[in-house]
Amino acid sequence: MQLKAVISICKILDLFDAKWPVILKNFCLYIVLFVVFISCQRTETPIVSFYYWKTNFNLSPLELETIKENNVEKIYIRYFDLDLHPKTKQVYPVSPIHFTKLPNIKSIVPVVYIQNKVMLDEKFNSQDLANKTNDFINLVNTKNGLSCQEIQIDCDWTLSSKTNYLKFIEDFKRISAKKLSATIRLHQVKYFEKTKIPNVDSGVLMYYNMGTIAVKSLNSIYDQGIAKRYIKSLKKYPLPLSYALPIYSWGIHISQGKVIGLRSKLLASDLDSSANFTFIEKNIYKVNQSHYRKGVFYKKEDVIKIEAISADDLKEMASDLKENGASSPKEIIFYDLDELNLINYEKTIFKQVVTCF
Known part of the structure; x- marks a missing residue:
């Protein structure tokens, strides 16, 4: 596609050969080639x-x-x-x-x-x-x-x-x-x-x-x-x-200062909507009372650190x-x-x- 365009433009420039100075003609050709080169470098969106x-x-x-x-x-x-x-x-x-x-x-x-x-x-x-x-x-x-x-x-x-x-x-x-x-x-x-x-x-x-x-x-x-x-x-x-x-996101479950597990698909919004957790700072939550959630036991004073993208x-x-x-x-x-x-x-x-x- 780009090659055909260059050939066509070169033919047009040849028509004006008698009227255009060689330097100007070459300058225009260089500009065209540069534009074509840049367009060739463009890649398709993944x-x-x-x-x-x-x-x-x-x-x-x-x-x-x-x-x-x-x-x-x-x-x-x-x-x-x-x-x-x-x-x-x-x-x-x-x-x-x-x-x-x-x-x-x-x-x-x-x-x-x-x-x-x-x-x-x-x-x-x-x-x-x-x-x-x-x-x-x-x-x-x-x-x-x-x-x-x-x-x-x-x-x-x-x-x-x-x-x-x-x-x-x-x-x-x-x-x-x-x-x-x-x-x-x-x-x-x-x-x-x-x-x-x-x-x-x-x-x-x-x-x-x-x-x-x-x-x-x-x-x-x-x-x-x-x-x-x-x-x-x-x-x-x-x-x-x-x-x-x-x-994806997950929660890092921490008990007595040690990581005891990863809780997949856990978001800050999940903990915000639960009375069993209290927001501490940034992405950190504390367990208010011992309870089970989706088969996992959360002990009072445990900490959950949410990591998300x-x-x-x-x-x-x-x-x-x-x-x-x-x-x-x-x-x-x-x-x-x-x-x-x-x-x-x-x-x-x-x-x-x-x-x-």
């Missing part, structure tokens, strides 16, 4: 995708509306986790997905979350694990009449487990014969020469869970200061990356990633598609975020 991380697939009206409004064509569905059985020490699938309703969407990507201890197991057998993982994915697909062209492996491998992990990726890619993607953490981007790069078609940078879950820490889900220590390395990272951004946080993430990334990502994946997360944002937030790139 598409919006979502992770689905519940064990029962049954989209609510709000979740369906969000998919439709954002023209979502791909959902990354957690199919199952892989863990070591506490007694037999055998690898087994944990909480496999159950489809109450089938996804009415163009593309689904099964995601398998693998505990790092699986990779560290002294009896680790890469080919056997790859075969069993692929077989179980196929079993889920066959049972539900589904198909996929891509599979994603989610594992926070370490220096100790990298050899086994990289071997597993090689075996699984060969056995599955599918397009393969892998999740990438910030430390794996900065120190990729040590942690190595899995042999996958693309990666997804998990831009969350950055800090330490502790009594006096800042927001452990997202901390711009921590992120900036790592993202300057993005331009050097050889693997094409999409970005996964958080839209605001719309401004999401835009800040997008801005920093755009500034430091090697190229514009093709896709932004929000974690995760759940109406308990969606109700905390205005409907256009996802479009707002992707247009920041």
